[in-house]
Amino acid sequence: MPIDPSVAIGAQLPDRTFSWDVSDVLLYHLALGATDLSYTLETAGLQVLPSFGIVAPTLHETDPPPLDLPGCDIDLAQVVHGSQAIAVTGPLPTSGTATLSTHITDVWDKGRAAVIWQEGVATAPSGEELWRVRSSIFVRGEGGWGGERGSSEPVETPDRSPDADTTYDVTPQQALLYRLCGDRNPLHADPAFAEAAGFPAPILHGLCSYGIVLRTVTDELLGGDAGRVGAFTARFAGVVFPGETIRVRCWETDAGIVVSATVAGEGERDGAPVLADCVLTPA
Numbered sequence: 001m002p003i004d005p006s007v008a009i010g011a012q013l014p015d016r017t018f019s020w021d022v023s024d025v026l027l028y029h030l031a032l033g034a035t036d037l038s039y040t041l042e043t044a045g046l047q048v049l050p051s052f053g054i055v056a057p058t059l060h061e062t063d064p065p066p067l068d069l070p071g072c073d074i075d076l077a078q079v080v081h082g083s084q085a086i087a088v089t090g091p092l093p094t095s096g097t098a099t100l101s102t103h104i105t106d107v108w109d110k111g112r113a114a115v116i117w118q119e120g121v122a123t124a125p126s127g128e129e130l131w132r133v134r135s136s137i138f139v140r141g142e143g144g145w146g147g148e149r150g151s152s153e154p155v156e157t158p159d160r161s162p163d164a165d166t167t168y169d170v171t172p173q174q175a176l177l178y179r180l181c182g183d184r185n186p187l188h189a190d191p192a193f194a195e196a197a198g199f200p201a202p203i204l205h206g207l208c209s210y211g212i213v214l215r216t217v218t219d220e221l222l223g224g225d226a227g228r229v230g231a232f233t234a235r236f237a238g239v240v241f242p243g244e245t246i247r248v249r250c251w252e253t254d255a256g257i258v259v260s261a262t263v264a265g266e267g268e269r270d271g272a273p274v275l276a277d278c279v280l281t282p283a
Contacts, residue, residue: 003114003142005107007071012103013118018057019097028052028059031178032211033168036224039215047226048092049218051211053122053131054084057100058182069104072116074139076185077197081206082115082136083277085233089129090283091226098122098130109147114139152235155277157260162249164220167264168212170204172243178208204240209274213261216248217280221257230283237273238263246274256281
């Protein structure tokens with residue numbers, strides 16, 4: 001069986017020690033389309049969007065992401081990002097070194113697909129915890145062994161006008177720029193690979209959409225202060241093609257800022273989901 005849950009669940013992945021500097025932070029923010037100097041100029045009180053912590057461990061990699069997970073014999077063309085969350089203990093430094101410790105927590109059987117969950121903790125050399133991440137990947141064609149289906153509670157958007165409603169125009173070259181942040185999956189650049197994977201054209205990285213939406217909400221409702229973000233979680237509900245527009249709507253609630261991200265435009269793609277079950281928890 002390509003996925004063996006008895007081997008995968010609980011498996012510890014090799015620790016990864018990595019470093020980053022100001023240039024890495026600037027590149028990441030520019031890849032998200034940031035223009036404000038607080039994100040893009042090292043002499044203007046540079047801040048770090050918390051989602052940077054997700055990409056920092058692999059930022060300098062130039063090969064497609066490996067899928068050498070214990071008990072999981074899967075192909076890159078089968079995989080899409082399912083969900084992502086990050087929680088930070090405080091504002092991220094503009095440079096530093098950390099070690100990420102990651103393990104597989106669950107493997108869900110969705111019938112025609114499998115969902116593999118991972119959790120990781122990044123710590124500074126001093127032992128101080130910097131951030132925690134939790135993510136899932138959706139592996140098409142690898143379910144059906146009779147395993148646990150898993151469960152989730154959808155996040156409902158409030159039945160009222162949003163507190164912020166804005167759009168972001170994804171540039172035609174945005175995926176080509178974002179891949180310099182360490183994700184060289186050809187699904188986001190190679191038309192032939194994308195077609196073989198079932199898409200009409202290369203798609204934007206899910207984590208690029210994730211970062212764009214987080215930055216947008218931070219700017220709209222948190223005064224552009226990335227230090228006010230405590231956590232951000234989202235499920236990748238649909239794809240974005242370079243050149244499309246993302247509509248971001250936000251509602252302030254007692255449980256945090258609930259966010260809806262959809263495609264905005266004309267034709268059948270208008271209103272297509274981008275992120276779902278999306279919540280920003282202020283620090």
